[in-house]
Amino acid sequence: MRELNIEFQEQYKHLDKLCKEMYSSNEGVSLYLQDMERTPYSERRAVFDWDIVYKKLKHARWMRNQLAHEIDIDTSFCEQDDIDWVKAFYKKILSGTDPLACAYRARQETTAKRNSYKYEVAPTVNIIEEKPRKSFWGSLVSKIKSWFS
Numbered sequence: 846m847r848e849l850n851i852e853f854q855e856q857y858k859h860l861d862k863l864c865k866e867m868y869s870s871n872e873g874v875s876l877y878l879q880d881m882e883r884t885p886y887s888e889r890r891a892v893f894d895w896d897i898v899y900k901k902l903k904h905a906r907w908m909r910n911q912l913a914h915e916i917d918i919d920t921s922f923c924e925q926d927d928i929d930w931v932k933a934f935y936k937k938i939l940s941g942t943d944p945l946a947c948a949y950r951a952r953q954e955t956t957a958k959r960n961s962y963k964y965e966v967a968p969t970v971n972i973i974e975e976k977p978r979k980s981f982w983g984s985l986v987s988k989i990k991s992w993f994s
Contacts (some may be wrong), residue, residue: 846921850912853923857909863938874906877945884948891951892944898934899944905931923959 857874864873881899889895909926916922938942 847919849923849925849928850918850920853928853931854909854912856928856935857905859933860931860938861904863935867938874902876929878902879905880945884893884945888948888952889944892947895944895948902934912926 861873863875865871867873868876870876878899881895881902892898898956905927908923912918912922934943
């Protein structure tokens with residue numbers, strides 16, 4: 846009981862410290878969660894387990910807060926699965942396979958694809974404008990003027 850709770854808190858501290866370093870902030874996991882919340886749905890859908898990770902990370906933060914402020918350390922609260930998940934998520938961040946990193950890569954790929962499309966230019970057609978024809982009288986007057994000039 847106690848050992849699992851302490852181990853969970855230690856692993857959460859490592860995760861929180863990593864997030865604090867990533868964000869150069871005093872808030873770690875909370876800022877990561879805020880970034881997840883701010884991520885547009887169009888980018889979230891590129892990460893198949895987005896919602897699962899978000900809920901588990903929120904739950905881990907809640908568990909840490911319960912242990913720090915509400916629950917006695919000797920209470921049976923944490924399970925090995927909770928500890929393993931926090932460790933695995935820590936490794937995902939380090940390897941760049943966490944949801945925010947995956948969403949970022951998906952956004953970059955979409956932008957690159959969008960920029961790489963070759964747009965075909967429609968062929969231009971040169972239209973030759975015809976000069977307006979002079980009337981018979983206009984032509985006759987021009988011919989007579991040219992005789993005298």
